[in-house]
Amino acid sequence: GDSVTQMEGPVTLSEEAFLTINCTYTATGYPSLFWYVQYPGEGLQLLLKATKADDKGSNKGFEATYRKETTSFHLEKGSVQVSDSAVYFCALSDGNDMRFGAGTRLTVKP
Amino acid sequence: DAGVTQSPTHLIKTRGQQVTLRCSPKSGHDTVSWYQQALGQGPQFIFQYYEEEERQRGNFPDRFSGHQFPNYSSELNVNALLLGDSALYLCASSLWPRGAYEQYFGPGTRLTVT
Numbered sequence: 001g002d003s004v005t006q007m008e009g010p011v012t013l014s015e016e017a018f019l020t021i022n023c024t025y026t027a028t029g030y031p032s033l034f035w036y037v038q039y040p041g042e043g044l045q046l047l048l049k050a051t052k053a054d055d056k057g058s059n060k061g062f063e064a065t066y067r068k069e070t071t072s073f074h075l076e077k078g079s080v081q082v083s084d085s086a087v088y089f090c091a092l093s094d095g096n097d098m099r100f101g102a103g104t105r106l107t108v109k110p
Numbered sequence: 111d112a113g114v115t116q117s118p119t120h121l122i123k124t125r126g127q128q129v130t131l132r133c134s135p136k137s138g139h140d141t142v143s144w145y146q147q148a149l150g151q152g153p154q155f156i157f158q159y160y161e162e163e164e165r166q167r168g169n170f171p172d173r174f175s176g177h178q179f180p181n182y183s184s185e186l187n188v189n190a191l192l193l194g195d196s197a198l199y200l201c202a203s204s205l206w207p208r209g210a211y212e213q214y215f216g217p218g219t220r221l222t223v224t
Contacts, residue, residue: 004152036215043114043200043215044153089152096166097143098213100152 002027006090006101013080013108021075021104023064023090031092033057033066033073038087038103047075047088080108112137114203114216122222123191131186131219135203141165142184143213144176145200153200159184160206188221196223 007022025033032051036044048057053068062077073090085108090101115134123129135142141160145153155168159178173189182203188195198220202213 041217043217044202045215046213091152095207097155097158097168098153099155102152103150 002029002031002092002094002099004090004092004099004101006088006104008102008104010105010107013106015082015108015110016079017108019075019077019080019084019106021088021090021106023073023075023101025071025073025090025092027071027092027094029094030068031094033064034091034093034098035062035064035073035075036089036091036100038089040086044089080106082108082110084108114201114214116199116201116216116219118219119217120220120222122224124224125191125193127191128187128189129191129221131188131199131201131221132183133186133201133203133216134183135201136214139203139205139214140182141204141206142178142182143202143204144184144186145202146170146195147198147200147218149197156186191223193223196221 003026005024034049035047037047048059050057050066056065064073064075087103087105089103117132143158144156147153156170158166162178175187178184198218200218201216204213
């Protein structure tokens with residue numbers, strides 16, 4: 001079945017460093033792709049999404065491009081802040097349900 | 111505008127007991143989905159309710175059941191609790207039929223089974 005594989009964490013960066021979190025997917029159709037963020041003690045918040053190939057989702061300085069040829073949806077940010085420390089989940093949906101990756105914990109140090 | 115709310119926040123139960131978790135969807139939403147998130151893992155889809163009926167179900171045993179009320183709120187029931195049921199249970203609401211594309215999550219209920 002459809003699935004998502006995320007880069008294993010944890011990831012520790014210094015403030016203002018460049019962030020990449022890798023995500024690849026396996027799907028029989030053409031799913032929509034998502035990045036969610038989970039802050040400590042909270043539920044999931046939608047960070048960005050892309051619904052078709054070559055779409056770029058962006059929000060709060062984060063970006064991800066739907067790459068059908070490499071089945072990837074890597075998350076990037078040019079300059080991370082301490083407040084970006086959280087767990088990031090890549091997910092896909094074919095419209096029926098949503099499949100999540102295992103999550104990548106990001107810690108940003110001042 | 112209230113978002114998705116869940117109750118209780120935390121719950122401790124003993125093996126073999128039964129538990130009921132509650133969810134109120136975001137205003138204007140009519141579809142509720144439930145997820146189980148074990149520690150250190152991503153959420154796993156349990157089931158989805160629309161028009162008071164279960165529309166989709168993930169790979170969970172029949173011990174997991176649900177209900178949706180006319181006001182769109184929902185309950186998740188788990189019978190014969192096992193230690194492995196300890197997890198964060200997340201509720202997500204959306205607007206049919208775009209349920210899996212535009213989901214808003216609640217803060218979750220942390221269930222501990224001892």
